[in-house]
Amino acid sequence: MKNIISIGWNSWLKRHKESILLFDSIAAANEIAFILNGQWDGCNGVIIAKCDQVAVNTAAKLLEATWCYQGASKAVLDRVTTDELLRRYAMGERNFINANLRCTVLASVKLSEINLSYAKLSWADLSQANLSKADLTAADLSEANLSRADLSKAYLMRTNLTKADLQQASLRGANLSSANLSEVNLTHADLRGANLALADLRGANFNFCNLSGANLTGAKLIESDLVFALQ
Structure with a gap:
């Protein structure tokens, strides 16, 4: 049973390892992808391996942008x-x-x-x-x-x-x-x-x-x- 739980937990971690962040500016998403060493999706999304919210907030504040996780109830784009x-x-x-x-x-x-x-x-x-x-x-x-x-x-x-x-x-x-x-x-x-x-x-x-x-x-x-x- 312990092995089954361990396998399931590791599988969940693997699926949730990457974070997709959405910004209110396409230009800001491009810049922040570069700053955080993430992958820009060509629109307002950035894919990063591990989300450090302090780093994201700092970069967003620097570029006067707002952001949310993909799937959030609010729409950050105008x-x-x-x-x-x-x-x-x-x-x-x-x-x-x-x-x-x-x-x-x-x-x-x-x-x-x-x-x-x-x-x-x-x-x-x-x-x-x-x-x-x-x-x-x-x-x-x-x-x-x-x-x-x-x-x-x-x-x-x-x-x-x-x-x-x-x-x-x-x-x-x-x-x-x-x-x-x-x-x-x-x-x-x-x-x-x-x-x-x-x-x-x-x-x-x-x-x-x-x-x-x-x-x-x-x-x-x-x-x-x-x-x-x-x-």
Whole structure:
């Protein structure tokens, strides 16, 4: 038993050895990565082997920057405008981790393979947007409009989609494991081959939703909700 505990503890330490820090300035992240001998991700993130908060705070104060750990509830970047995001995307930038895009209008835009993990997108209008293969891990998309959006093969692990509108959306092959889809509207949505393991699907509207080949292992749902789903 002691050996099992020791192995598990060492495995946890190995997984958490690196820290990902997010700064309110892309320029500051670049400078701080150099100061702390970390790895700059090309956006506002810095990966360091071991986080010394005193050193980070000192460097941040020097550059008049604020920071947080990746996954923190706050968005340290200023709000990203639609024009700025589209301009930077057109120039080849894909990392918009932890971006503040609440209530933004991005209907019908092409943002395939964009990285919006941990981004704040609640109440955003992404109807008919192309988000295929996008990384939306742990993003907040609560009450967002994603009707007819293309989310095929997107990464939506632990994403908050509470009360989101996904009518006629394509989620074919998407990874929605552990996502919160409570009270989401999935009418006529395509979820063929999607991974919904451990997802919260309570109160979701599955009318004419295609769930063929979907993985529902451990998902929280009310069986009656699936009556009108295509399986």
